[in-house]
Amino acid sequence: MRKDQTLGEYLQSHGVSRRGFLKYCSATASLMALPPSALSQVAEALAQARRPSVIWLSFQECTGCTESLTRSHAPTVESLIFDAISLDYHHTLQAAAGHGAEDARMAAMEENKGKYIVVVDGSIPVEHPEYSTIAGITNLDMLKETAEHCAAIVAVGSCAAFGGLPNANPNPTGARSVSDIITDKPVINVPGCPPIPVVITGVLAQVLTFGLGSVEVDHLGRPTAFFGQNIHDRCYRRPFYERGQFAETFDDEGAKAGWCLYKLGCKGPTTYNACATLKWNEGASFPIQSGHGCIGCSEPNFWDAGGFYKPISAGMWGSREALLGAAAAGAAVGAASALAARSRKKKALAEEEA
């Protein structure tokens, strides 16, 4: 798509009919839980949208977020939309390499100063910046440099949003999230390990349609449209939780009957995401439906929450040895106190005899 072409013109030139375009807009609108009357607004906004420049920075990541997004679509309208964004820098998807790639980044930053969007996946090593470099530039420097004149940052995936796996105990690289480092630009967190593809595109669509300020976020910077409710409240297995029917192992009768997975470590009650409603693979399923408890991947520190298979209520209270040690120490203090009291009593008894 030419840089000065609007999205509507681009789609038209690719043979997407007005009707097809409106169908997509209607799906997008309902995805964002907008009323039917908003359809024309969505359609007009998208049609008029100019291709914003997007610079995608990949740091300490596994590329799973990109994989999830790209795997998620067949040749659909969404992919056209995605192509319609001027993706000026992306390690996996771009054709250029080496210095050419970095030049493209710098050019995009210069041409779109103040207007380009930065998408980040992967965490940033702060205590040991040298652990992750691209073209000789540390992730930390690249992030700061690229973010300086951007319009907004979207931190895609739990690594960028909260630090993710690299951030897990003992965090050998000193990995941090984007919002730990960039504090003077708006950062929208779209966590998940990986996030649901339509969640990513849905957030971007909302930004394109209604502008950055329209995205309501929670206290962790996550769009409430997708991260406003916890899995537990939308889980189709909730009645089994209420009735107290739990799978005890992964292959017992309860598991086969599709009972609640709380005892097998499901973190649904404390996890906010859209998995239970939007599901994965274009609505095919999601982990709980497939028989595995939610691992809480859109929450900070989910790797250090006690274990994927330990139930929430088991807590993280340390070791049994330490508990026994505390009890033994108490018994010792009690015994000492009793001995002291008894010797005073003996003295008092002796006084009486005298």
Place this chain on the structure above:
Amino acid sequence: MTLLEFARGPGLQWALWIFLFGVLWRVVGAMYLLGTKDLSKFRSKHYVRDGLRAVLTRSAPAEAFEKKIRFQHLTGYAWHLALFISVLFFAPHILFFESVLGFGWPHLPNTVILVTAAIATATLIALLIRRATHPVQRLISNADDYISVLAVLMPLVSGILAFAHVGARYETLLAIHLLTVEFMLVWYPFSKLMHTFMTIPSRYQTGTFFGHRGVKA
């Protein structure tokens, strides 16, 4: 660290340590004061059996006394029973105990627990009102009594709210519930909540004391 991470982690850890340390300190410290041997000739040599029987029968006062203490007796029973069921037979709680003890036990449906928790809360408040209004209890009650009521009431109320997802985000409600439990655990050894552990030895020794004399305690 989020509030929930603290409550599930270091908060719980310290609370458990203080609880165990304090309980053992108090129980051992009291019992290790030891008893003086009773040299009188006992009527019955079955006083161990009498002691054990008193542990059970003291929950049911003699018929002659019943009409004077009926309210306290029945409400007290309902309170304790409802509390035990709510604490011991709610599946997430059992998972916690299992993580500490190494074994668990069967659970009851959550809706049953909601009912018992409501009963526990209501009976506790009823008994609190009696404590604050009845002349004898007003005279003898002190700060320990009232704080202990609070220490147990807060986990009950916060647990019901957390379960029903009412009042705040779930993880905040859960954190508050855990923190109120941790307060109770820390308060426990220094308060009258210790009657949990003292009741059995106390009833037992009264059972044997009267059993020596041939009287049903």
Place this chain on the structure above:
Amino acid sequence: MNTQASSVLESVQALEKSLEQVEATVEREGLPDDERVRRAKKAFLRKLDGRKAVDLDTCIHCGMCAEACPFYETTQDERYAPVNKYHLLRRFYRREVSPMRPVFRPFTRDITIDDLREWRHYVFDACTGCARCDMICPMGINVSSLIRIVREGIGAADLMPPRLQRLKTEQAEKNSIVGVDGQKLREIADQLADQGIDVPLDKDGAEIMMLTTSMEMRSFPSALAANAKILNKAGANWTMFPEACESANLGYVAGDTAAMRVAVKRIVDKAKQHSIKTVVLPETGHGYQVLRWLGANTVGEQLPFEVLSIIEFIIREQGEGRLALKQGGAGTSVAYQDPCRLSRKGGILQEPRDILESMGFELRETEYHGREDYCCGGGCGEYVLSTGSELRHKVFALKKGLFEDTGADKVVTACASCRYNFLIGAEKSGWEKPIISLSETVAEQLAD
């Protein structure tokens, strides 16, 4: 009332008069207040052990003990709740003996001299140690034992009621109570001999040592006579020692453990000296408790003889065929007063009932009987105290109502204190119901 009762009443009233005189002559030692408090605390410390600690740590302040206490019941005065009566001990324990004392001490008030003076009323005037509270406590606390320790603390501080202070000193130093001693026993023995009732004194080789009380000798000599008849009829090899015949223990009553030990030792030493096999107690309340259940611990060794109440003696002799009773009670209904020290605290619950039924009486149980029977209100020295007379009388009114409700012809008791209290109460309230002694009734029914 029959003439026997009225003569008893006369002597009862005479006793009251001499007690009033006792009060007037008491000279109190001028111990400094802090010394009194110090002694009280030492007395508390001596009696606190693991068992008491468990009791003190278990109270949940439910107040049910008040619902069992006759003094609370009849006044609705919350200060008489048993848990309040031992409050001083709980405070002392938490400050000085509890394993948690470093934590509790800053929050617990110390014992003061004013506390001791105030609690004197609660533990002497408003408590007889009847242990009814022990029966109701859902935590199984020996409430009455804790109140007992407070009594001992106040006694150690020399703050017991003046009458008791005088009487326990008299008993310890002079082996007499209100002037009644072994000499009185000799006089009674002589009188009974004239009536053909043998009361062997200082007999060598006797196996059974019988005891009496100053109250019995003074107010109920017919009971002493009855005991003698029963022992003789059973063919017992028995005697009484005037130097060691007193089973009442004013040291115990006053909370003076040293004086208590002196009186107990008199009996034990005499029994040991004469190789006595069985000591039999007359109709007495605390006298039975002190020797039977506290005696061994008081002298620090197991007693080398068995201790029986006259009731237990009668049952045993009946059972072994040495005593037979006539059915003189047929056609008369009786209600039995369970003396707290004999029944609830002593374990003698069924025997008196068996004896009464063996004499043909129709037994009508009061609403509260046996283990849950109400105290007569005047035991454990309570009857001696002028400061407690109003409270006593309220409890008497309660008992009177219970007896009346049975519709029984007579009230039977097996304890001289109970008997004394009922007679005084009956006289004050104009109650005509005959109040009879179990052993005297048995003596009347001895078959040939």
